[in-house]
Amino acid sequence: MAVKLIDYGTKHYSQMVSLRYALLRKPLGLAFDDGELEEEMNDILIGCFDDDKLEGCCLLKQAGDGALRLRQMAVVSGLQGKGIGRILLQFAENIARDRGYKKIIMHARKTAIGFYEKLGYKTTSDEFEEVTIPHYIMEKIL
Numbered sequence: 001m002a003v004k005l006i007d008y009g010t011k012h013y014s015q016m017v018s019l020r021y022a023l024l025r026k027p028l029g030l031a032f033d034d035g036e037l038e039e040e041m042n043d044i045l046i047g048c049f050d051d052d053k054l055e056g057c058c059l060l061k062q063a064g065d066g067a068l069r070l071r072q073m074a075v076v077s078g079l080q081g082k083g084i085g086r087i088l089l090q091f092a093e094n095i096a097r098d099r100g101y102k103k104i105i106m107h108a109r110k111t112a113i114g115f116y117e118k119l120g121y122k123t124t125s126d127e128f129e130e131v132t133i134p135h136y137i138m139e140k141i142l
Ligand SMILES: CC(C)(COP(=O)(O)OP(=O)(O)OC[C@H]1O[C@@H](n2cnc3c(N)ncnc32)[C@H](O)[C@@H]1OP(=O)(O)O)[C@@H](O)C(=O)NCCC(=O)NCCS
Pocket: 023, 024, 072, 073, 074, 075, 076, 079, 080, 081, 082, 083, 084, 085, 086, 087, 107, 108, 109, 111, 112, 113, 114, 115, 116, 118
């Protein structure tokens, strides 16, 4: 297994978009819009690979005030609960620290709160709805 940065527009990026669509959008009857994906050329894109097969991914987006926003965290369904999410998030945090960021924030799905809490994130908002499902703002000081 290898965690690495993904370059926007490459074959690995297409794999990442497919995984995110299958796990995060299709079950909700939603799609990505072109503008949303185009913006990702400026983001830090991260994938966990077994040879050339993508097992999980996430991305980091500029959020101002020395913070990055974590988005689109997803691990292949049959591989969840095996530590891949933790490895991805720790890699993302190390990149953020190395680049001088002080905080990671996110809009976390209610169903994933327990995962982020295990990695040291705290909720900082009331529940709100996004992509049709309940979310909370969570953050961690790096
Ligand atoms: C949420 C997700 C990214 C976690 O990745 P993962 O590889 O399954 O998680 P890990 O195996 O690294 O788990 C790390 C720890 O968090 C726990 N955990 C994982 N998912 C959890 C969840 N949904 N709720 C509570 N705890 C969870 C694990 O039990 C493990 O605990 P342990 O250290 O005590 O053993 C993954 O399950 C996923 O892709 N889910 C569907 C998409 C999704 O909800 N993405 C998040 C959008 S905000």
